[in-house]
Amino acid sequence: MAPFYKFDYFSEGTGFIIALLLGVSFGFWLERAGFGSSKKLALQFYFRDMTVLKVMFTSIVVAMVGLAFFTLFGWIDMTAVYINPTYIWAQVIGGLILGVGFVVGGYCPGTSVVGAVTGRIDAYFFLGGALFGMFIFGEMFPWVEDLFLSGNMGAIRLPELFNLSTGVVVFLVILLAIGMFYGGEWLENKFREEEA
Amino acid sequence: MKEKKYWPPYLSGIGLGITLLLAFVLMGRGLGASGAMMRFEVWFLGLFASSHVAANPYFAKYALNPLSNWLVYEIIGVMVGGFLSGALAGRLKFTIGKGPRISNKGRLILAFTGGTIMGFAARLARGCTSGLALTGGATMAVGGWAFMFAVFAGGYAMAWFVRKQWI
Numbered sequence: 001m002a003p004f005y006k007f008d009y010f011s012e013g014t015g016f017i018i019a020l021l022l023g024v025s026f027g028f029w030l031e032r033a034g035f036g037s038s039k040k041l042a043l044q045f046y047f048r049d050m051t052v053l054k055v056m057f058t059s060i061v062v063a064m065v066g067l068a069f070f071t072l073f074g075w076i077d078m079t080a081v082y083i084n085p086t087y088i089w090a091q092v093i094g095g096l097i098l099g100v101g102f103v104v105g106g107y108c109p110g111t112s113v114v115g116a117v118t119g120r121i122d123a124y125f126f127l128g129g130a131l132f133g134m135f136i137f138g139e140m141f142p143w144v145e146d147l148f149l150s151g152n153m154g155a156i157r158l159p160e161l162f163n164l165s166t167g168v169v170v171f172l173v174i175l176l177a178i179g180m181f182y183g184g185e186w187l188e189n190k191f192r193e194e195e196a
Numbered sequence: 197m198k199e200k201k202y203w204p205p206y207l208s209g210i211g212l213g214i215t216l217l218l219a220f221v222l223m224g225r226g227l228g229a230s231g232a233m234m235r236f237e238v239w240f241l242g243l244f245a246s247s248h249v250a251a252n253p254y255f256a257k258y259a260l261n262p263l264s265n266w267l268v269y270e271i272i273g274v275m276v277g278g279f280l281s282g283a284l285a286g287r288l289k290f291t292i293g294k295g296p297r298i299s300n301k302g303r304l305i306l307a308f309t310g311g312t313i314m315g316f317a318a319r320l321a322r323g324c325t326s327g328l329a330l331t332g333g334a335t336m337a338v339g340g341w342a343f344m345f346a347v348f349a350g351g352y353a354m355a356w357f358v359r360k361q362w363i
Contacts, residue, residue, distance in 0.1 A: 003224030004306040018222055023273020024214040024280070026326075031281035033208035036309070038293035040202075042362045045355035051205045056330065056344075058209020059216055063226075065332035066217040082225040084323060084332035086339030091328070094321025095343040098314055099350020104358055105310020106293060108325040109318060110229035112311070113271060114278035119290040122307040128314050129232070129311020131237050136312070137319040141254035148320060158336040169336055181206075 038106030050184035088151030224330025230273035230318035
């Protein structure tokens with residue numbers, strides 16, 4: 001029964017080796033998609049290159065559908081899988097600020113690591129900034145703690161929020177993704193023509 | 197060696213999605229990045245200011261064996277995987293990514309500034325694009341989805357003001 005680590009199929013040390021290998025795959029695919037390049041990432045925000053949107057929604061759908069089928073077959077126990085806790089205000093405001101940082105800095109934390117190892121000098125400056133920003137957060141923590149803890153809803157998921165079955169939510173997310181793919185392709189074509 | 201083209205986004209998305217699914221199946225958790233950076237930072241601070249780390253309520257959460265963590269190993273793997281892919285495609289070279297209308301110095305200042313904003317925001321939101329949007333998105337976590345839409349909203353709202361950096 002999955003998740004294997006949670007059911008003691010292997011030790012923490014083996015888990016670290018698996019983490020390393022999963023990381024290799026993660027970094028490989030990020031670089032393959034072109035996410036080592038800040039410009040390619042940032043052009044998302046000018047509708048000229050919608051790769052970020054396409055890659056994100058494709059991977060979310062693949063993993064989500066996989067989890068749904070594995071649950072259906074009884075192969076995985078989702079109660080043993082980590083669900084990000086929802087602190088809605090911290091995450092909405094944090095997300096808005098992070099989006100600003102994305103278009104100003106050109107990277108997000110994971111992609112900046114890929115940029116750095118492929119020689120992007122701007123990625124090193126971004127990484128330095130990110131560490132500095134985390135340091136500031138820690139130093140300011142007493143002042144931001146209320147916001148950090150605001151909107152605590154626990155490990156709530158979309159099916160519970162909307163009172164729908166998991167299958168219906170999976171179906172709606174797939175529809176949303178298809179809409180995003182069509183929209184993304186359409187926007188790229190439109191803004192490419194304007195540029196030409 | 198001539199630079200090869202990037203792979204199609206849907207193919208890369210499938211590769212990334214399978215990696216994420218494997219993380220859930222094997223480990224019971226998704227992928228991440230900013231958490232590992234936080235742990236490197238607390239480890240580094242602890243080298244010469246361990247009492248300061250212990251006294252800070254936020255840093256202290258990470259202070260016990262900060263590097264003995266799943267995410268730290270994962271991010272070292274990301275370095276290896278990103279480097280391998282870049283090497284195989286002939287994309288390893290020292291450059292600065294930017295549009296034609298900004299100086300190198302201007303770009304590097306904005307890269308640091310944006311990084312600072314992002315580092316702060318990732319801690320506030322309890323994750324970044326991989327640890328919260330991607331992982332939370334796939335597990336249908338409400339916070340992950342709210343965060344993802346907020347990130348796009350923030351980015352599009354700010355884009356006009358920094359357009360000279362990119363286009």
